[in-house]
Amino acid sequence: MNLDILRKKLKIRNQRMTIERELVLGAFLDSDAESLNIIEIREKIYDKRRRISKTTIQRILDIFYEIGIIKKIEYSDKMIRYVIIREEEEDKDYYIICKKCGKAFSYTVENNKKILETAEKQTGFIIDDFELEFIGLCPECSGEE
Numbered sequence: 001m002n003l004d005i006l007r008k009k010l011k012i013r014n015q016r017m018t019i020e021r022e023l024v025l026g027a028f029l030d031s032d033a034e035s036l037n038i039i040e041i042r043e044k045i046y047d048k049r050r051r052i053s054k055t056t057i058q059r060i061l062d063i064f065y066e067i068g069i070i071k072k073i074e075y076s077d078k079m080i081r082y083v084i085i086r087e088e089e090e091d092k093d094y095y096i097i098c099k100k101c102g103k104a105f106s107y108t109v110e111n112n113k114k115i116l117e118t119a120e121k122q123t124g125f126i127i128d129d130f131e132l133e134f135i136g137l138c139p140e141c142s143g144e145e
């Protein structure tokens with residue numbers, strides 16, 4: 001996760017990048033902690049001599065959660081903690097399906113981000129995700145002829 005990805009995700013929802021949003025994201029990025037709660041986020045922002053109200057931070061966290069850049073960890077007795085989703089997946093598993101016997105194999109596409117970036121460049125779209133499907137003959141079926 002970096003500022004560019006956040007900016008893109010905000011843009012999809014017609015939301016702007018603001019200094020407050022940048023500071024909240026920064027609190028996560030600067031932190032070595034696995035997760036942060038709202039108090040810890042506020043303290044980190046105070047360290048940079050900025051002040052944001054708890055209400056504003058909460059609103060920003062809700063937006064971040066909605067656009068999928070943070071996860072919530074909820075304990076029944078404690079304050080909600082938030083974890084940033086660090087990077088988009090670079091390698092992703094897809095299925096190859098044999099059209100004859102129906103067997104499915106998994107196949108890892110390395111650096112699938114590259115496919116996405118190329119598609120974005122060529123179409124001007126901001127793409128969230130894509131699906132790939134491989135269909136063919138497995139080694140057993142192709143050897144049968």
Ligand SMILES: [Zn+2]
Nearest residue numbers: 098101138141
């Ligand atoms: Zn087969």
